[in-house]
């Protein structure tokens with residue numbers, strides 16, 4: 001029987017040829033420092049599509065320049081970025097893969113020289129600046145920037161959008177009581193802490209009809225952070241708002257230490273899927289076909305996000321298929337090696 005990992009999966013109006021997703025990974029390679037994609041990005045993403053990843057997701061791509069993690073991040077704050085992003089898409093689509101872009105704002109984790117912004121004026125660590133507390137005008141500006149970015153993502157022909165709500169970046173900073181000390185409508189209880197993400201989702205949906213994913217960090221590894229009950233509330237709200245899938249990661253909100261082991265974030269994806277009924281993606285030290293197959297067959301998640309294993313081997317799908325005893329069709333050009 002065909003392994004579930006290599007069965008099609010439909011998200012909204014989009015059919016993926018298999019369940020392998022390239023996890024978003026910053027490449028810090030926009031060498032002109034203006035967020036533009038270049039030959040590195042074209043080859044990097046296309047080679048994973050040639051390697052039979054079903055959904056190739058770009059790295060965190062900044063919706064405003066001050067929301068970059070570094071000066072070398074990809075950007076989508078200007079119409080000038082569309083052309084390069086479109087070339088990334090052409091490369092991905094050439095191999096029958098679907099594409100996704102991760103839209104991001106780093107908030108207080110922006111490692112930049114200029115002013116940086118966050119829900120509260122709390123610095124992440126000694127190396128990064130203390131951010132300026134965002135005014136309601138600032139918040140509105142960023143919500144509109146996500147909307148404009150979604151419009152550009154559509155023009156650049158992406159099939160899917162993922163909002164980066166994990167790893168302690170801006171959306172996550174609003175969600176977490178550890179980083180959000182506001183006493184206006186955007187802080188305090190969980191309903192208020194969710195308000196920023198709610199507004200971003202609504203704004204994006206005004207210009208984007210395609211599949212919408214949100215990545216969250218479902219464990220903050222520190223006392224006083226969001227609890228699973230809080231995450232289940234957020235997941236329920238996202239489902240209600242029409243988010244198609246939650247990509248479940250963890251950590252990064254505060255500099256807490258994590259002890260990663262194979263599948264260490266899996267139970268969060270499983271709990272959210274089971275308790276709310278929303279589709280989930282599993283990520284984190286998934287390196288083998290059998291591991292991926294187990295979590296899909298046991299309905300612990302719907303998609304499998306692969307990060308570092310795909311940096312080591314762009315043909316990870318082939319490796320996983322071999323492990324599962326399945327003959328995966330590869331690029332026509334490589335047929336003599338893919339038997």
Ligand code: FNR
Pocket residue numbers: 023024025026027059060102164166167215249283284285286305306307308309
């Ligand atoms: C990452 N990760 C990450 N996550 C994210 O949501 N947006 C990003 O831009 C990045 N950038 C990034 C760069 C690099 C070099 C690495 C290694 C990781 C996290 C990544 O998507 C994934 O969640 C983790 O790496 C865990 O999965 P693996 O690598 O164990 O499969």
